[in-house]
Amino acid sequence: MSEFLIIGGGVIGLLVARELAAAGAKVTVVEQGGCCQESSWAGGGIVSPLYPWRYSPAVTALASQAQLAYPRLAAQLLDETGIDPELERTGLLMLDAKDEDEALQWAVTNGKALHPVDPAFIYEREAGLAQGFLKGLWMPDIANIRNPRLGQALQSSLQRNPLVHICEQTRVLSLHTGTGFGHGARSVSHVEVLCEGVVERLAAEHVIITAGAWTGGLLEALDVILPVVPVKGQMLLFRPPQRLINTMVLTDGRYLIPRRDNNLLMGSTLEHTAFDKSTTEEALRSLRRSAEALLPALAECRVERQWAGLRPGAPDGVPFIGRVPGFENVYVNAGQYRNGLVLAPASAQLLVDIVLGRRPSVDPKPYDPVSRNVMVRDSPRG
Numbered sequence: 001m002s003e004f005l006i007i008g009g010g011v012i013g014l015l016v017a018r019e020l021a022a023a024g025a026k027v028t029v030v031e032q033g034g035c036c037q038e039s040s041w042a043g044g045g046i047v048s049p050l051y052p053w054r055y056s057p058a059v060t061a062l063a064s065q066a067q068l069a070y071p072r073l074a075a076q077l078l079d080e081t082g083i084d085p086e087l088e089r090t091g092l093l094m095l096d097a098k099d100e101d102e103a104l105q106w107a108v109t110n111g112k113a114l115h116p117v118d119p120a121f122i123y124e125r126e127a128g129l130a131q132g133f134l135k136g137l138w139m140p141d142i143a144n145i146r147n148p149r150l151g152q153a154l155q156s157s158l159q160r161n162p163l164v165h166i167c168e169q170t171r172v173l174s175l176h177t178g179t180g181f182g183h184g185a186r187s188v189s190h191v192e193v194l195c196e197g198v199v200e201r202l203a204a205e206h207v208i209i210t211a212g213a214w215t216g217g218l219l220e221a222l223d224v225i226l227p228v229v230p231v232k233g234q235m236l237l238f239r240p241p242q243r244l245i246n247t248m249v250l251t252d253g254r255y256l257i258p259r260r261d262n263n264l265l266m267g268s269t270l271e272h273t274a275f276d277k278s279t280t281e282e283a284l285r286s287l288r289r290s291a292e293a294l295l296p297a298l299a300e301c302r303v304e305r306q307w308a309g310l311r312p313g314a315p316d317g318v319p320f321i322g323r324v325p326g327f328e329n330v331y332v333n334a335g336q337y338r339n340g341l342v343l344a345p346a347s348a349q350l351l352v353d354i355v356l357g358r359r360p361s362v363d364p365k366p367y368d369p370v371s372r373n374v375m376v377r378d379s380p381r382g
C-alpha cells in the first residue's frame, strides 16, 4: 500500500508527486492515458495569467510564488534528466488593453514590472507587428515554458525516484469508502482501476485527486459536487523559416508565443463543449485571422498543426486545493483553468503543505473546498 495515491498525471499531479517524494513519502500516480498528454500538453505555457490584474488576489498569490520557483525547477529538471523545459524569459507585450489604470495599480500593489509603452517602443521591439497599435503594456519579466518538455522532464525525473511509482494507461473507475475515525467523516479505503483490460484494486492511506477537467466527475461518485468543468481551448502551430518575433504578444485575448526554435503558437479559443476535444475549421480560420492581424508575415506560413485541450474550469479561475469535505483522507488540487502551468509549482506546494501539516507559504483559505462550501450530497454511497 502506498502512502499517497494520486489520480491524474498532468502537471499538477506530477508536481504534487515530486513534492511529496521530496518530503520522503511513498507515492503512486495513476494516469488513464500517458502522463501530461491532456491539458498540460495542449497549453501554451505562458508563465503568467493573461491580463493578470483581472484575476483575484488568490490567483496572483499562487502565480507570484510559482514565477519565482520556475527558474530553479527548470534548471533542476534539466540537471536531473537532460531534458530542457526551455523556460524563456521573452516578456509579454499586451496591446491596446483598455483597463490600463487597473493594470498599473495592480502592478504597484504586487511589486510587478509593468510599463505603459508607445508605438516607438512597440515597433522597435517587434518590427514585424501589424501597423496601427497605438499603446501597450509591457511586462519584461514574463517567461514561457515549453510545456510538453516540462511534462517529459517531470515524468523522467519521477521515474528515477524509488519512492514514486507511475501507472500509465490505468484508469480509476471508482473510489470506495469506509468509515473514518471521527466527526462522521468518511475515508476512501481503495480505488478500482482498469489496466490492460483487467480491473484491479489499489489501496492507499491518502488519495489526492488531480484529474484536471475530469475531477468533478470522479468526486461526484463520492457525492461531492465540485464545480470544475471542461473548457476547450484550440491552438495553432506555425513553423516559420526564420525568427519572426522575440516577445509574447497579446491582443483581444489572443496571443502569439515564440519558442526557442522559432516555432510560434497562436492561442486560443474558449469553448464550452463538455468533453469534446475535436478541432474545428471555424477555430482554425478564426485563430489564423487573429495571427495574421497581429503578424502579417504569418499569411505566408502554413499552419503545421492544430490541437485542442480541456482546461479545468473553476469559478473565477481559483483552483480548489485542500481536503475534500466529508472525507478525512481525500484531497483535491484542480481547477487551475487557464493558468494551470503557471500556478502548478505553487499549487503543488500548497497542497503538500496542507497534507503534511506544514505551515503553508500562502493563505490556504481562498482555495479550501471546505471554506468555499463545496457541497456534499446527503445520501452517501458505499
Ligand SMILES: Cc1cc2nc3c(=O)[nH]c(=O)nc-3n(C[C@H](O)[C@H](O)[C@H](O)COP(=O)(O)OP(=O)(O)OC[C@H]3O[C@@H](n4cnc5c(N)ncnc54)[C@H](O)[C@@H]3O)c2cc1C
Pocket: 007, 008, 009, 010, 011, 012, 013, 030, 031, 032, 033, 034, 035, 036, 037, 038, 039, 040, 041, 042, 043, 044, 045, 046, 047, 048, 170, 171, 172, 173, 210, 211, 212, 213, 214, 215, 218, 232, 233, 234, 235, 267, 268, 269, 308, 309, 310, 311, 312, 333, 334, 335, 336, 337, 338, 339, 340, 341, 342, 343
Ligand atoms: C489551449 C490551452 C492553452 C493554455 N495555455 C496556458 C498557458 O499559457 N499558461 C498556463 O498557465 N496554462 C495554460 N493552459 C491551462 C493549463 O494547461 C491547465 O490549467 C493545466 O494543464 C491543468 O493541469 P492538470 O494537471 O490539472 O490537468 P491535465 O493536464 O488535464 O491532467 C489531468 C490528468 O488526469 C487524468 N485523468 C482524468 N481522469 C482520470 C481517471 N479516472 N483515472 C486516471 N487518470 C485520470 C487525465 O488523463 C489527465 O492526464 C492552457 C490550456 C489550454 C487547453
